[in-house]
Amino acid sequence: MNLFAYILAHPHEVLRLTFEHVSLAGISVGLATLVGLPLGVAIARRPALARTVLGAVNSIHVVPSLALFGFLFAVPWIGARAPRMAILALTLYALLPILRNVCAGILGVDPAVVEAGRGLGLTNGQLLRRVELPLALGVIVAGIRVAVVLAIGIATIAAAIGAGGLGELIFRGLAMVNDSLIFAGALPAALLALFADLSLGWLEGRLRERV
Amino acid sequence: MAVAEPSVPAIALRGTSYHLPGRPALLESLSLEIRAGVTLVLLGRSGSGKTTTLKMMNRLLEPTAGELLVEGRPARDWDPIQLRRRMGYAIQDVGLFPHYTIERNIGLLPAVEGWPAARIRQRVSELMALVGLEPSLAARFPRELSGGQRQRVGVARALALDPPILLMDEPFGALDPLTRAEIQGEFARLQRRLGKTIVLVTHDLREALLLGTEIALLDGGRLAGLYTPVEFLRTPDALASAFRKAFSADSVHAGTAPASHPGNSR
Numbered sequence: 001m002n003l004f005a006y007i008l009a010h011p012h013e014v015l016r017l018t019f020e021h022v023s024l025a026g027i028s029v030g031l032a033t034l035v036g037l038p039l040g041v042a043i044a045r046r047p048a049l050a051r052t053v054l055g056a057v058n059s060i061h062v063v064p065s066l067a068l069f070g071f072l073f074a075v076p077w078i079g080a081r082a083p084r085m086a087i088l089a090l091t092l093y094a095l096l097p098i099l100r101n102v103c104a105g106i107l108g109v110d111p112a113v114v115e116a117g118r119g120l121g122l123t124n125g126q127l128l129r130r131v132e133l134p135l136a137l138g139v140i141v142a143g144i145r146v147a148v149v150l151a152i153g154i155a156t157i158a159a160a161i162g163a164g165g166l167g168e169l170i171f172r173g174l175a176m177v178n179d180s181l182i183f184a185g186a187l188p189a190a191l192l193a194l195f196a197d198l199s200l201g202w203l204e205g206r207l208r209e210r211v
Numbered sequence: 212m213a214v215a216e217p218s219v220p221a222i223a224l225r226g227t228s229y230h231l232p233g234r235p236a237l238l239e240s241l242s243l244e245i246r247a248g249v250t251l252v253l254l255g256r257s258g259s260g261k262t263t264t265l266k267m268m269n270r271l272l273e274p275t276a277g278e279l280l281v282e283g284r285p286a287r288d289w290d291p292i293q294l295r296r297r298m299g300y301a302i303q304d305v306g307l308f309p310h311y312t313i314e315r316n317i318g319l320l321p322a323v324e325g326w327p328a329a330r331i332r333q334r335v336s337e338l339m340a341l342v343g344l345e346p347s348l349a350a351r352f353p354r355e356l357s358g359g360q361r362q363r364v365g366v367a368r369a370l371a372l373d374p375p376i377l378l379m380d381e382p383f384g385a386l387d388p389l390t391r392a393e394i395q396g397e398f399a400r401l402q403r404r405l406g407k408t409i410v411l412v413t414h415d416l417r418e419a420l421l422l423g424t425e426i427a428l429l430d431g432g433r434l435a436g437l438y439t440p441v442e443f444l445r446t447p448d449a450l451a452s453a454f455r456k457a458f459s460a461d462s463v464h465a466g467t468a469p470a471s472h473p474g475n476s477r
Binding site for chain 1: 266269271291292293294295296299300302304305306307308309310319320323365368369378
């Protein structure tokens with residue numbers, strides 16, 4: 001049987017689900033960045049807090065993703081709609097690599113550079129905006145890159161709770177033992193992950209090379 | 212230039228200590244007055260408290276006991292940001308911002324102070340000429356410069372806001388001996404032109420004798436003696452003689468004698 005049969009027969013459906021998939025992963029990583037950036041900066045200055053927060057966020061990864069999606073049914077407002085649950089779960093997963101890299105990136109800035117900036121009279125905010133964040137940016141983008149690839153992969157499971165995305169084709173294909181259907185979900189998902197990985201890897205390289 | 216009235220020392224330490232609980236004291240009851248316009252050298256071996264003393268002056272560290280006055284006002288009453296902008300700061304590792312061009316490195320403080328772009332550009336080219344940097348280097352990044360050039364940028368950056376006080380922590384320490392001698396000589400000339408109050412940390416006696424108006428010898432967090440360069444060469448103090456001896460042994464190899472570097476007596 002031709003693996004491409006389903007994609008060729010239903011290009012619009014595959015495209016729509018790919019778009020859903022990108023939205024799920026994109027919104028989640030966006031939210032995770034929105035939370036992870038300030039939180040990462042905050043914990044970079046407080047080692048004790050960093051251990052607690054990173055430990056807590058890390059423990060989310062211990063929960064199997066399918067179970068995590070399920071647990072969120074019980075959460076008010078979130079549990080009412082499947083995409084909301086999926087986005088929250090994916091955000092929680094994406095948070096760890098982003099948080100860890102923001103923290104590591106800021107702590108990794110040459111101490112002499114930070115001391116010079118502080119000694120010259122930069123305020124904490126100026127030091128952060130003009131020195132620490134720009135110098136940590138390569139490492140931060142590396143964290144976002146990991147988060148995106150992770151989110152694209154795990155988002156396929158979101159279909160199990162009816163949140164849509166390419167996982168829908170995969171689950172349907174599994175139920176029907178239809179390779180072409182599984183492939184129609186798996187191929188775009190793999191290509192998305194590959195594309196995100198390569199393009200963010202390129203960006204990361206550019207940012208690191210300035211330092 | 213805004214210098215405090217001559218009777219008020221630029222910086223005064225009154226029984227200043229830095230002693231964190233459970234650790235050996237880094238600085239024990241240091242008293243020292245730095246008059247406006249002089250260059251005070253803090254000389255001592257590693258761990259003698261030189262850098263600690265310097266960092267208390269711009270409040271990177273707070274004294275755990277005693278008092279530190281800047282222009283007659285207790286350092287803790289100063290806003291730390293304002294205080295630091297009245298004191299240039301140049302350190303051994305230079306700490307240039309690697310993602311900024313030389314021009315932006317030197318112009319950063321004027322930029323955060325909100326100077327107009329044209330004035331910043333003018334100030335930067337003025338400073339680059341002052342420290343002997345080719346104008347063509349303005350668009351380069353720190354990694355494209357030699358060690359000596361980077362140190363010059365560090366000094367230019369510290370002078371950007373024309374601060375009355377300049378704090379320098381082994382600013383020429385990471386250079387090879389030839390470049391260092393060259394840049395020290397140039398700095399001595401620059402120093403006479405600028406007339407700033409300078410506090411210079413070093414363990415290089417040659418630098419101390421060449422640049423210092425006064426030399427404060429530190430030992431184990433205490434002041435072991437305060438000398439003019441000429442006095443330093445004569446004092447029978449054991450630590451001072453040890454420095455002299457190590458230095459003249461060095462000079463035999465370098466082909467220079469301490470006598471050829473008299474301090475700039477005023």
